[in-house]
Amino acid sequence: MYERKIIPNLNCGLDLIGEVLYGKWKIRLLWFIEQGHKRPSELQRKIPDASRRVLNIQLKELEDHELVMKKIYPVVPPKVEYSLTDFGKSLIPVISALGHWGDQHQDRLRRVILKRIPG
Amino acid sequence: MYERKIIPNLNCGLDLIGEVLYGKWKIRLLWFIEQGHKRPSELQRKIPDASRRVLNIQLKELEDHELVMKKIYPVVPPKVEYSLTDFGKSLIPVISALGHWGDQHQDRLRRVILKRIPG
DNA sequence: TCATATAGGGATAAATTTTTCCCCTATTGT
DNA sequence: ACAATAGGGGAAAAATTTATCCCTATATGA
Numbered sequence: 001m002y003e004r005k006i007i008p009n010l011n012c013g014l015d016l017i018g019e020v021l022y023g024k025w026k027i028r029l030l031w032f033i034e035q036g037h038k039r040p041s042e043l044q045r046k047i048p049d050a051s052r053r054v055l056n057i058q059l060k061e062l063e064d065h066e067l068v069m070k071k072i073y074p075v076v077p078p079k080v081e082y083s084l085t086d087f088g089k090s091l092i093p094v095i096s097a098l099g100h101w102g103d104q105h106q107d108r109l110r111r112v113i114l115k116r117i118p119g
Numbered sequence: 120m121y122e123r124k125i126i127p128n129l130n131c132g133l134d135l136i137g138e139v140l141y142g143k144w145k146i147r148l149l150w151f152i153e154q155g156h157k158r159p160s161e162l163q164r165k166i167p168d169a170s171r172r173v174l175n176i177q178l179k180e181l182e183d184h185e186l187v188m189k190k191i192y193p194v195v196p197p198k199v200e201y202s203l204t205d206f207g208k209s210l211i212p213v214i215s216a217l218g219h220w221g222d223q224h225q226d227r228l229r230r231v232i233l234k235r236i237p238g
Numbered sequence: 239t240c241a242t243a244t245a246g247g248g249a250t251a252a253a254t255t256t257t258t259c260c261c262c263t264a265t266t267g268t
Numbered sequence: 269a270c271a272a273t274a275g276g277g278g279a280a281a282a283a284t285t286t287a288t289c290c291c292t293a294t295a296t297g298a
Contacts, residue, residue, distance in 0.1 A: 002253095004236060005252085006287090009168055010228075010232060013218040013225060014147060015221070016221040016224070016229065016232065017218070017228070020228065020231070024255075024256070040274085041274070049128055051256070051258075052275090053276090053277085054255085054257075065228075076264050076265055077264070077266085077273055077274035078275045078276085079274075087227065095133070097216050099136070101136055101213050102136035102137075106135055108185070109138070112183065113129060113184070117123060117126070121285080124283065125256090125283070144286095158244090159244080160245080171246085176285095176286090191245090195294045196245075196295060196296085197246085198244075199244085
């Protein structure tokens with residue numbers, strides 16, 4: 001695992017939430033798990049642009065941060081299910097607020113974002 | 120300027136808001152500007168861990184994304200003031216929600232974050 | 239005259255994150 | 269026998285972001 005060389009700030013609430021949500025796919029993972037897509041392969045299908053590897057890594061981080069729980073069924077072929085912890089569930093309204101803002105302003109957002117992207 | 124090689128998804132609201140808020144210091148910049156800290160040097164003092172350079176770069180992106188406005192006063196020594204656009208202001212409640220969640224859970228967050236960081 | 243403050247940019251290095259590639263487990267279906 | 273499926277992980281490459289270093293300009297105060 002990569003070992004940080006720069007120690008993060010953990011001063012205020014924004015620093016703290018940033019530490020656990022910062023990761024390209026984490027918010028979407030939480031969102032889809034909340035929606036009931038619990039198995040790794042389902043999540044992968046929901047987020048096809050992410051590699052399987054990163055999803056595993058980010059799920060592990062979410063687990064370490066106690067936002068999700070992983071349940072491994074001792075069957076073959078293997079079966080794994082993720083679910084939100086209560087802590088993770090408490091984040092849903094916040095994520096929801098992010099998503100709503102994005103949805104409400106989607107046209108403008110697409111325009112300003114694409115302005116900065118060539119092609 | 121760095122030119123992306125991987126095109127981002129802009130499917131849902133979460134993708135979109137992610138594009139404009141993803142950046143180590145952006146949320147804090149918006150927050151401090153809203154608090155009335157408008158000049159680059161003030162922002163720098165508020166966020167001493169960020170280099171001057173990155174703050175400039177991220178402010179420029181926030182400006183391109185129409186979340187902040189930059190006013191340059193033609194005086195010497197130079198004076199610049201940033202302020203939130205209406206679009207930027209509409210994000211404040213969302214950022215506020217992020218901060219509140221972080222504040223409410225700060226002890227737990229510190230604990231789980233530090234678990235993963237050596238030393 | 240010299241340091242300080244103010245704002246900024248280019249080039250490059252370093253840090254970090256994400257992707258790619260290849261490997262492993264065991265069972266079921268063909 | 270062999271492919272497919274389910275879930276993973278190591279190593280290295282590529283992509284991306286952030287930091288560092290050094291440069292510009294002008295006015296003010298010591």
